[in-house]
Amino acid sequence: MSSSSKPSFAQILHNQWQILASFVAIFWGLEFLDVFVLHHRLDQFGIQPHRFIGLRGILFAPFLHGxxxxxxxxxxxxxxxGWLVMLQETSDFWIVTVITMLVGGLGTWVFGAPGSVHIGASILIFGYLGFLLFRGYFQRNGASIALSLLVLFLYSGALWGLLPLQRGVSWQGHLFGFIGGALAARMIAKEKRYYSG
Structure with missing residues (x-):
């Protein structure tokens, strides 16, 4: 591919924010629908631990809110x-999102309290946090390490959300989302080393 056919930085940035804005529009659209039309009936599509039907929440829970x-x-x-995850490559966002939803959702389904329902984009947020904190360790280049340190400085307080300290907060979703993000960091770093070597 010639350099003239490569997308410009402005085009890449526009594409990245379109992706993020689309997710946020879905979050807000569903919440308006749920609150004003369905009277919170969408929440039942969250992760319901230990129930077979609750597995559907792996797909739906990150898009629903209380x-x-x-x-x-x-x-x-x-x-x-989400944007920081995209900084090196936009495709990283999709990989991290899918792995986080699977690992975070399954972990919550297995370890969540029976009778509870888990919803919220925080599964994804903690997945992105785990990815960004561990990317520097697994990729071991200056830019990735600097970004990991910056994210640690900005969001270190959020790590308390990995612990069962606050009633009504899905620490299981936070913890297993975070683990999913860390696993994605390892997988992407391994793939980059393979193709660069």
């Missing part, structure tokens, strides 16, 4: 961390 305050608290970190 009210507008929950959604507002997730929107900004989703945009910031």
């Amino acid at each position: 009210g507008f305050l929950h959604l507002i608290s997730n929107t900004v970190p989703f945009l910031v961390l």
Whole structure:
């Protein structure tokens, strides 16, 4: 591919923010629908631990929220961390998102309390956080290490969310989303070394 046919930085940035804005539009659209039309009936599509039907939440839970305050608290970190995941390659975002949804969702389904329902984009947010913190360790280049340190400085307080400290907060989703992100960092780093070597 010639350099003239490669997308410009502005085009890449526009594409990245279109992706993130699409996710946020889905979050907000579903919450408006759930609150004003369906009266919170969408929440049943979250992860319901130990129930076979609850496995559908692996796909749906990250897009559902327990009210507008929950959604507002997730929107900004989703945009910031989601974009940082894309910094090296936009495709990293899709890989990390899928692995985080699978690992975070399955972990929550196995270890969540019976009778509970887990929803929220925080599964993805903690997956992005895990990816960004471990990318420097696995890729071992200056840019990745610097980014990991920056994210640690900015979001170290969020790591308390990995522990069962607050009632009504899905620490299982946070913890296993984080583990999913770390696994994605390892996998992507391994793939990059393979293709560069």
